Amino acid sequence: QKEQWAKLKDQQTVTADGVHVELAANIGTPEDVDGVLRNGGEGVGLYRTEFLYMGKSSLPTEDEQYESYKAVLENMGDKPVVVRTLDIGGDKELDYLELPKELNPFLGFRAIRFCLERDDIFRTQLRALLRASIHGNLKIMFPMVATLQEFRDAKALLLEEKDNLLSEGVQVADDIEIGIMVEIPSTAVIAKQFAKEVDFFSIGTNDLIQYTMAADRMNEKVSYLYQPYHPAILNLVNNVIEAAHAEGKWAGMCGEMAGDPIAIPILLGLGLDEFSMSATSILPARTQLLSLSKERIASYKDEILSKGTAEEVVELVKSITE
Numbered sequence: 001q002k003e004q005w006a007k008l009k010d011q012q013t014v015t016a017d018g019v020h021v022e023l024a025a026n027i028g029t030p031e032d033v034d035g036v037l038r039n040g041g042e043g044v045g046l047y048r049t050e051f052l053y054m055g056k057s058s059l060p061t062e063d064e065q066y067e068s069y070k071a072v073l074e075n076m077g078d079k080p081v082v083v084r085t086l087d088i089g090g091d092k093e094l095d096y097l098e099l100p101k102e103l104n105p106f107l108g109f110r111a112i113r114f115c116l117e118r119d120d121i122f123r124t125q126l127r128a129l130l131r132a133s134i135h136g137n138l139k140i141m142f143p144m145v146a147t148l149q150e151f152r153d154a155k156a157l158l159l160e161e162k163d164n165l166l167s168e169g170v171q172v173a174d175d176i177e178i179g180i181m182v183e184i185p186s187t188a189v190i191a192k193q194f195a196k197e198v199d200f201f202s203i204g205t206n207d208l209i210q211y212t213m214a215a216d217r218m219n220e221k222v223s224y225l226y227q228p229y230h231p232a233i234l235n236l237v238n239n240v241i242e243a244a245h246a247e248g249k250w251a252g253m254c255g256e257m258a259g260d261p262i263a264i265p266i267l268l269g270l271g272l273d274e275f276s277m278s279a280t281s282i283l284p285a286r287t288q289l290l291s292l293s294k295e296r297i298a299s300y301k302d303e304i305l306s307k308g309t310a311e312e313v314v315e316l317v318k319s320i321t322e
């Protein structure tokens with residue numbers, strides 16, 4: 001099997017019925033890029049930038065960040081790199097910011113909510129990203145977007161910093177796609193409205209499942225509710241993909257679900273364009289996708305989405321794909 005994977009390393013991911021999907025990787029540091037390339041990643045679907053801010057006593061400078069983003073972009077060559085802006089809060093704390101303790105950190109002051117208020121910190125990151133943009137194929141996405149206004153505000157800050165850099169004589173790529181993570185149900189529900197304004201979606205199922213099922217992703221007592229194949233999750237995912245395609249945009253997924261062998265056929269059938277997973281899952285996923293027919297699974301789409309429970313979904317999908 002290892003030999004077969006090695007052969008697949010430099011191949012595209014094409015299903016049995018000739019459909020290309022993109023298999024990308026989730027990374028946390030520039031050092032991770034090596035593993036992405038060794039495992040045949042077609043891009044980086046999620047660069048979690050929190051690590052730049054964690055494990056130190058003060059904020060990373062613009063130059064420090066620029067060097068990290070540039071390193072990832074250069075090493076990935078012309079392959080796409082989706083960088084997620086700072087997503088602290090919830091399970092990811094930063095001691096030196098001395099943020100007030102909250103009763104419900106997962107429902108609190110985090111990610112884009114924090115960045116829009118502390119726009120000094122946010123602008124520094126945006127400038128570093130914009131400066132790095134000329135070194136590769138950069139796409140930028142905002143985490144935890146709950147309203148269109150948040151997206152508009154974040155995008156406005158990005159464009160403002162772009163103008164600032166240009167007027168300072170600094171080069172910036174002019175084709176950077178700007179997208180969002182879909183990980184809050186409100187956004188998944190009105191994906192149609194978002195699709196008119198964003199360039200792409202990346203579905204963050206780790207949080208989308210937590211918020212849809214009202215089950216803390218860190219709490220083992222309620223982990224039985226953490227159900228990726230629950231029809232509610234699949235209907236939201238389908239809504240996001242359909243909304244993207246209706247506007248000619250692409251939809252990816254960067255939550256754990258994207259690399260899950262049971263979920264992969266379902267997501268293929270729903271029309272997901274990009275699957276972003278841990279690097280070591282890429283070659284197994286590519287192997288699996290080679291023998292799946294998107295059209296066959298898609299012909300059961302309504303039936304899958306109409307099931308009442310996750311178990312029923314899994315049973316149906318197994319019967320289709322075996």
Ligand code: PEP
Pocket residue numbers: 046048087183203204205206207208254255256
């Ligand atoms: C997600 O929520 O699915 C996701 C990819 O982001 P994180 O796990 O970093 O919250």
Ligand code: MG
Pocket residue numbers: 183204206207
């Ligand atoms: Mg998340």
